[in-house]
Amino acid sequence: xxxxxxxxxxxxxxxxxxxxxxxxxxxxxxxxxxxxxxxxxxxxxxxxxxxxxxxxxxxxxxxxxxxxxxxxxxxxxxxxxxxxxxxxxxxxxxxxxxxxxxxxxxxxxxxxxxxxxxxxxxxxxxxxxxxxxxxxxxxxxxxxxxxxxxxxxxxxxxxxxxxx
Amino acid sequence: xxxxxxxxxxxxxxxxxxxxxxxxxxxxxxxxxxxxxxxxxxxxxxxxxxxxxxxxxxxxxxxxxxxxxxxxxxxxxxxxxxxxxxxxxxxxxxxxxxxxxxxxxxxxxxxxxxxxxxxxxxxxxxxxxxxxxxxxxxxxxxxxxxxxxxxxxxxxxxxxxxxxxxxxxxxxxxxxxxxxxxxxxxxxxxxxxxxxxxxxxxxxxxxxxxxxxxxxxxxxxxxxxxxxxxxxxxxxxxxxxxxxxxxxxxxxxxxxxxxxxxxxxxxxxxxxxxxxxxxxxxxxxxxxxxxxxxxxxxxxxxxxxxxxxxxxxxxxxxxxxxx
Numbered sequence: 130x131x132x133x134x135x136x137x138x139x140x141x142x143x144x145x146x147x148x149x150x151x152x153x154x155x156x157x158x159x160x161x162x163x164x165x166x167x168x169x170x171x172x173x174x175x176x177x178x179x180x181x182x183x184x185x186x187x188x189x190x191x192x193x194x195x196x197x198x199x200x201x202x203x204x205x206x207x208x209x210x211x212x213x214x215x216x217x218x219x220x221x222x223x224x225x226x227x228x229x230x231x232x233x234x235x236x237x238x239x240x241x242x243x244x245x246x247x248x249x250x251x252x253x254x255x256x257x258x259x260x261x262x263x264x265x266x267x268x269x270x271x272x273x274x275x276x277x278x279x280x281x282x283x284x285x286x287x288x289x290x291x292x293x
Numbered sequence: 294x295x296x297x298x299x300x301x302x303x304x305x306x307x308x309x310x311x312x313x314x315x316x317x318x319x320x321x322x323x324x325x326x327x328x329x330x331x332x333x334x335x336x337x338x339x340x341x342x343x344x345x346x347x348x349x350x351x352x353x354x355x356x357x358x359x360x361x362x363x364x365x366x367x368x369x370x371x372x373x374x375x376x377x378x379x380x381x382x383x384x385x386x387x388x389x390x391x392x393x394x395x396x397x398x399x400x401x402x403x404x405x406x407x408x409x410x411x412x413x414x415x416x417x418x419x420x421x422x423x424x425x426x427x428x429x430x431x432x433x434x435x436x437x438x439x440x441x442x443x444x445x446x447x448x449x450x451x452x453x454x455x456x457x458x459x460x461x462x463x464x465x466x467x468x469x470x471x472x473x474x475x476x477x478x479x480x481x482x483x484x485x486x487x488x489x490x491x492x493x494x495x496x497x498x499x500x501x502x503x504x505x506x507x508x509x510x511x512x513x514x515x516x517x518x519x520x521x522x523x524x525x526x527x528x529x530x531x532x533x534x535x536x537x538x539x540x541x542x543x544x545x546x547x548x549x550x551x552x553x554x555x556x557x558x559x560x561x562x563x564x565x566x567x568x569x570x571x572x573x574x575x576x577x578x579x580x581x582x583x584x585x586x587x588x589x590x591x592x593x594x595x596x597x598x599x600x601x602x603x604x605x606x607x608x609x610x611x612x613x614x615x616x
Contacts, residue, residue, distance in 0.1 A: 137597075144582065151581040155333030156573075176336040 179268075189265040193248045196241055197264040198281045206289040208282065209260035212236045216252035216261065225252065241279040300400075304389070307399030311388045315536050322535045323350045326576050333580040360524030368521070369426040376423025377522065377529035383415050384536045391543050392467045394553045394561030405466035406454050409544065410447065413499060416537065417443040420508075423530070424518035435517035438587060439501060439508035445594045446498035452602030453488040453495065456609045457548055460484060470552035474559075480551040487605045489549050491598055496541045496575070498594065500534065503579040507587050509534075542571040 154174075177184055198208035212229035224245035228238040253261045271277050324339070324347060331338025339346030364373055389399030390408055402408065417440045424436020460481070461469040473480045482489045497503045509517050519530045546552060546567035555563040585593070 147581050148577065151333045152577060154335055155329050155577060155580065174332070174335050174337060178337055178340070 183268060186265055189267065192263070192265055192267065193250065194264040194266040195243050195246065195248075195269065195279055196252060196261055196281075197266075197279075198239065198285055199260050199262050200285055200289065205292070206286050207235060208239070208285055209258045210234075210236050210239065210256075211258050211260075213257060215255050215257060219251045219255045221249060221251065222247055236282065239281045241281060243277040243279055244274055304400060307389055308385065311385055311399070314388070315385065315532070315539070318539050319532045319535050320350045320354075322538070322572065323353065325573070326579075329573065329576050330580050333577075354528070357524055357528040362524045362526060363521070365428055365521050368428040372422045372426035373521075374526075376419055376426060376518075377526045377533070379422060380416055380419035380533040381529045381536070383412050384533065384540065387412050387540055388543070390466055391540075391547055392470050392552060393564050395471075395559065397553075397561050398467060401465070401467055403463065403465050406458060406464045409540075410451060410454070413443070413447060413450075416533070419533075420518050423522070427518070427521040429521055431515040432518055432520050435508045435520075439518060442498060442501070442505065442508065442587075442590060445591055446495050446598075449491050449594065449598035449602040450495040450499060452599070452606055453485075453492040454548070456485055456488045456602075456606050457481060459606070459609050459613055466547060470547050470554075473551045474554045477551070477556055480549065480554075482549045485549075485605070485609070487601060491602050491605065492545065492549065494593070494598060496545065497578065498590070500537045500541055500575075502534070502538060503575060504582040504585045505590050506579075507584060507590065510584050538572060538575060539568065542568040542575070545571050 198210060201207045201209050210227070211234040212227055214227055217225045217227050222245040224242040226238060226240040226242075227236050229235075230237040248263070250263070253263065327349065328338040328346065339349040342349040342352050364370060387409055390402060390405040392398045392401075420439045420443075421436050424432045424439070427433070457469060458464050461472045463469070469481070498505045501509050509519070519527055522530060543564070546564055550567045550571075551563070552567075553559055553561050553564050555566075
């Protein structure tokens with residue numbers, strides 16, 4: 130009987146502890162006002178408030194953005210792709226279009242339709258030349274469906290030009 | 294019949310002011326609740342609609358007004374439409390008896406507490422009407438649970454208020470408030486701390502709020518009495534919930550926390566301030582504690598609150614008799 134009452138009082142005290150935990154964030158972040166925490170440490174809010182704040186690339190290392198071609202070591206404006214069509218055949222959503230050039234192995238046209246892509250990673254896994262990777266482009270928006278078709282060769286050329 | 298014109302005018306003015314107060318309360322409370330919920334969950338809450346999301350409630354109201362009121366085919370039409378109305382409209386009368394300031398009461402009657410307790414029972418009937426008329430087994434179970442919870446939690450509420458009535462000598466809310474004038478330690482929370490704790494827990498049980506919101510939290514899972522309601526019916530149930538929250542906060546402020554008596558300048562602003570603090574406390578508790586299972590909910594009432602309420606009443610009676 131006494132044990133039950135003591136347990137209940139301890140239980141009521143745990144309610145107060147819980148209220149303190151949510152009150153620290155919910156009622157205006159009084160630890161910040163008292164100088165115990167700094168707002169820059171992500172206190173009180175953990176949400177990155179888009180569009181005023183964005184997430185840097187270093188926090189997105191494992192994030193899967195739209196697929197992109199990896200530049201060649203010898204010629205960064207060209208990709209490592211050998212136009213074997215493995216990715217095109219393996220894609221479960223049929224979102225890739227690759228057309229081989231008339232001479233050589235490099236592709237002429239390389240399109241990825243992001244409206245269909247499910248970011249499953251099959252194309253990245255299956256490519257024998259390791260020419261594909263996931264980008265970290267999470268803030269890409271478009272207003273028309275057609276704008277979401279990624280011309281990856283043009284993007285490689287643009288990146289190379291921007292780097293120089 | 295001798296009708297005093299002054300009382301009639303006072304009633305009409307008070308009712309108009311109360312309607313405005315309740316509508317303003319709903320608008321403000323929805324914003325405060327969503328903001329506090331956001332902050333507790335470490336996110337900003339509504340931010341985009343107005344500056345810091347202030348116009349969010351207006352956007353929500355316009356959306357609810359524009360929705361089609363879908364009435365299930367095999368439901369009882371009259372009761373279905375009557376449910377939310379019956380829930381919301383008696384509440385307007387309850388705010389007449391609360392003393393907002395030293396002379397600012399809509400209707401000063403000698404049985405203020407009795408009136409409030411009577412209308413709390415009416416809300417249970419409205420919920421039952423809504424749940425039965427929906428012709429939905431989950432609604433009916435939710436409504437039955439709401440009614441049993443409401444009725445069960447009325448008893449410790451009565452006991453806590455009775456203890457206060459013993460100390461003050463009358464059921465009149467104005468008398469109880471005036472008994473707390475003077476210094477801060479004259480407030481009833483220091484004279485009757487156990488009654489205050491019982492009252493606070495019963496508040497959450499009566500308004501179907503915070504850890505005791507199983508009948509309404511079920512609406513996130515299956516039913517609950519407001520499953521079949523869309524648009525204005527749902528808005529009325531929602532408004533009724535915030536209104537009962539405000540009523541219970543006013544009662545806590547007036548009965549226990551001193552009403553319009555503050556540490557310094559007395560006036561009606563203290564009542565509103567204390568009411569606002571208590572409502573913020575209710576929102577704080579909602580977003581802190583997990584939901585209580587229904588049998589545990591009723592256990593708290595019958596095994597803990599009722600004996601404690603009786604004990605409190607007994608001790609109060611002994612102390613009043615002896616001193």
